[in-house]
Amino acid sequence: MHLDHSHPHAGATVGADAHRPDGTRRALRIGLGGPVGSGKTATVAALCRTLREELSLAVVTNDIYTREDAEFLLREAVLPPERITAVETGACPHTAIRDDISANLEAVEDLEDEVGPLDIVLVESGGDNLTATFSKGLVDAQIFVIDVAGGDDIPRKGGPGVTTADLLVVNKTDLAPYVGSDLGRMAADAKTARGEMPVVFQSLRSEAGVTEVALWVRAQLAAWTA
């Protein structure tokens, strides 16, 4: 996972470089993608609340046509406002996280310059489709968030997000009885699609909330700083 190749030339920070121009190790960057309304922003908010006492965090949001996600996080005061940045994506959030990551790289670097040192930057992609994945030049690990209400056949349908994300989160398990989603079937299909790669079933409405995902994030950070 470590992308530790050296700088092609002094002073230029390029994509996945693991170090900042001054030679210090940069923050771990984790991307969160997934369909519209699956609970990405809610997961980001919960992670911030859980981890902010022990870690230095910042968030970049990629909204499709508003600043809604950033504004929600600001309103909820999950982090001080200077730690939250919105990137404008030109109607194409997956372009901004995969094909042309320059605006997002600028955002994460500016955050590190202005409020750093940071341990983790969470990058949320605006809700998109099942093919949206983050470039390895932008993030070190990615979480794909789906929910039980979007249909329990999504893990079976697969697609790059479901099959390749470092962590698959199946959110809103509290709603399963109401929408008739079969969690056992979702788990089995996810296993078929992902093999040994981790899957977390969570409800942010439950007591446990984001605990398991937060554990995974801590493990990623431990590996990053090791």
Place this chain on the structure above:
Amino acid sequence: MSRAALFVLADGRFPAGGHAHSGGAEAAVKAGRVTGAASLEEFCRGRLHTTGLVSAALAAAAALGVDPVELDGAADARTPSPALRVAARKLGRQLMRAARATWPSAELDALAREFPKGAHQPVVLGLTARAAGLGPEDAAYCSAYESVSGPATAVVRLLSLDPFDATRVLARLAPELDRVADRAVEAARGVVAGGGVDVLPAASAPMLEVGAEGHAGWAVRLFAS
């Protein structure tokens, strides 16, 4: 160095941030000034002969080795709208990143150090062309073409315009693109011949400037500019 580098630089997929900008097209669509292929063509023509010409001349001058810091000042002076200056510097910074990763060069490094938050995009574009071993004509063509291809692709998204119509608009503008690129290079050579940056064209499109100021204040928009 290879002429084919021009294709790499001019490719709409060159990852330098352009996809998030409409070149004023979003404001023009909202205002009802662009409603289809015919009005898109008029919009692009106007942009080409104003902003497009100015940008192409700046790019050509940078490609010829004119001091980019001076050119950046000239670009500022030719961009009345603060919102457009911000957009031009943002795009310049994004292009700088892609350029340094693609064609490492001491001149690019120096300009990046001078403007850590970004120099005007056409200046960076010209210097990028230079780093890629390309000439002032190439830089001018790239810049002039970008001035119309950006809005054309944006309008495909904004109006669900038939993409073939948008492409035809660009093809019809080709002879004018040739002329604009020629004029731009001529002006850039005038700078080197001793005229200084003041001889660069200063054509402006007031509606683009006004539209950009309004657009920057919208709460809901698809494009950053």
